Structures are given as structure tokens and as C-alpha cells.
Amino acid sequence: MPALLDLHGGQTAGMLHFGQRRAIAEMLTDEGHHIRLMVQASSTVASGRGLTALVLPPSVVVRGARARLNDSVAPARRALIRFALAAASELMIDPTLAALCDARELQPLIRHVAEAQLRDERAHAVALAGLLPEICAALSAEHKECFAVGAAHAVADLRAADGKRWAAILAQLELPGGAAQPQLLSLPADATALVDALAATGMGDFASLLESGRAGIADA
Ligand SMILES: [Fe+2]
Numbered sequence: 001m002p003a004l005l006d007l008h009g010g011q012t013a014g015m016l017h018f019g020q021r022r023a024i025a026e027m028l029t030d031e032g033h034h035i036r037l038m039v040q041a042s043s044t045v046a047s048g049r050g051l052t053a054l055v056l057p058p059s060v061v062v063r064g065a066r067a068r069l070n071d072s073v074a075p076a077r078r079a080l081i082r083f084a085l086a087a088a089s090e091l092m093i094d095p096t097l098a099a100l101c102d103a104r105e106l107q108p109l110i111r112h113v114a115e116a117q118l119r120d121e122r123a124h125a126v127a128l129a130g131l132l133p134e135i136c137a138a139l140s141a142e143h144k145e146c147f148a149v150g151a152a153h154a155v156a157d158l159r160a161a162d163g164k165r166w167a168a169i170l171a172q173l174e175l176p177g178g179a180a181q182p183q184l185l186s187l188p189a190d191a192t193a194l195v196d197a198l199a200a201t202g203m204g205d206f207a208s209l210l211e212s213g214r215a216g217i218a219d220a
Contacts, residue, residue, distance in 0.1 A: 001035075003086035004028045006079040013138040020134065023127045030120045041113045048107075051172060057164050061085075064157035068150070077146050080139075084150030087132065090124050091194040092158055097121060129197040136201035144203050151194065152209050159189040 006012045008024045016024070046054060065085050069078050100106065100114035136144060191210065198206040 001028060001031050003079075003082040004031065006082060007135070011075070012079045012083050013135045016135070020131055023131060027124050027127065030124065034117050034120065037113050037116065041109045045107045045109055049173060051169075054169065054172060056168050059165065060161045061089075061154075061157045064153065068153060076143070080143055080147045081150040081153075083135075084147050085154040087128060087197075088151050088154035088158060088191070088194055090121065090128050091197055092155070092189060092191055093121050094118065094125065094193070095190050125193060129193075129200070132197050133201045136198075136203050148198070148203055148206055148209055151198065151206070155189075155191045155194065155210055159191075161189065 004024050097114050097118040195207045
């Protein structure tokens with residue numbers, strides 16, 4: 001949501017035109033709705049299961065983003081790094097949500113929330129793929145590089161999210177993990193949609209940047 005607020009307010013790529021800002025406002029509304037739905041459903045399920053003090057390990061994605069968004073990074077670059085993480089998340093979440101929709105191990109309420117979110121996220125992916133070329137065209141060469149490296153870092157973190165948080169929940173429910181729950185413990189992290197969307201922006205060869213491993217050693 002912060003990335004969408006930055007975009008809407010003109011901090012990422014200058015002030016966008018009315019139609020673009022309306023599309024971003026609609027995404028913001030959906031994301032707020034997703035948070036409310038998931039918090040409410042999780043609270044209901046956790047209290048029903050007696051999980052009153054659930055302890056989760058830190059998120060790989062959140063920890064990585066915080067490290068790259070430290071106070072020494074200039075505000076304009078912070079907005080680009082936040083947007084890169086948002087774009088990667090939006091364009092990579094589909095297979096994860098689809099797996100959650102099919103996971104019979106989950107409470108039906110959680111599956112229904114995942115189904116509702118999946119419908120919205122598919123619309124967001126289409127909207128974002130349409131917005132990305134125009135947004136990227138407004139960036140300087142330096143800021144395009146910052147965005148591309150930020151997106152590559154985000155993909156690396158999303159791929160590294162290895163299901164430890166799900167494993168922690170299963171352990172606290174005293175349910176077996178590992179082979180009994182393969183779908184939950186090994187969620188997919190397919191970057192194809194992101195690679196395709198960025199290929200249409202004329203930002204250079206993002207696929208090669210991803211595969212070069214540069215995201216692990218460089219900061220644009
Ligand atoms: Fe979204």
C-alpha cells in the first residue's frame with residue numbers, strides 16, 4: 001500500500017494522469033479490503049483453533065525490504081524500491097493464492113478469502129502490466145536501474161520465502177509438516193509475469209539481471 005500511495009501522490013514517477021490515478025486508487029481500495037478480510041478471518045480461525053499466542057518467524061520479504069529501505073537511502077530511491085517490491089509481489093502472487101485456494105488443509109474461511117483476493121489480484125496484474133510501461137517511461141536512466149535492481153532483490157526474497165512461517169503455524173497446531181503439507185510449505189514463486197511485464201517497458205534485459213545473481217551483490 002505505501003508504494004501505491006507514493007505512485008498516486010506523484011513521488012515515484014511524477015504526477016500521473018487521471019485514469020492512471022483512478023486505477024491506482026481502485027487497487028488501494030482492494031488492498032485495504034484484503035487486509036481487513038484476512039485479519040478478520042485469521043482472527044476467527046486462530047481463536048477457533050485455540051491459537052491465542054501464535055509466534056511466527058520473521059518474514060524473509062519484510063526483513064529484506066527493511067534492510068534496503070534504511071534511512072541512508074534517498075526518498076526518491078526509497079519510493080522506487082517500494083514500488084519494485086509491490087510490482088514483484090503483485091505479479092508473482094497468483095500461483096501462491098491459487099495454491100491456497102486448493103489447500104484442503106486450510107479452514108474453508110481462509111480458502112474463501114484467498115479466492116476473493118485472487119480475483120482482485122488478477123485484475124491488478126492486468127492493470128499493473130498496463131501501467132508499468134508508462135510509469136517506467138517517466139523514469140530517468142538512473143531511476144530505471146534502481147527500480148530494476150529493486151525488483152530483482154524482491155524476486156530473490158520472494159523465492160527465498162520457504163514456508164517457515166507455515167511450518168511454525170503447523171508446529172503450534174501440533175500438526176505434522178514436511179511431506180504431509182508440501183503445498184503449503186513450498187509455495188511457488190514464479191517471476192514469469194513480472195519478466196514479461198518489464199520486457200514490455202523497454203527497461204533492458206530484466207530476465208538476465210535476475211539470472212545473473214546481481215541482485216544479491218549490488219545496489220543501484
Ligand atoms: Fe494487489
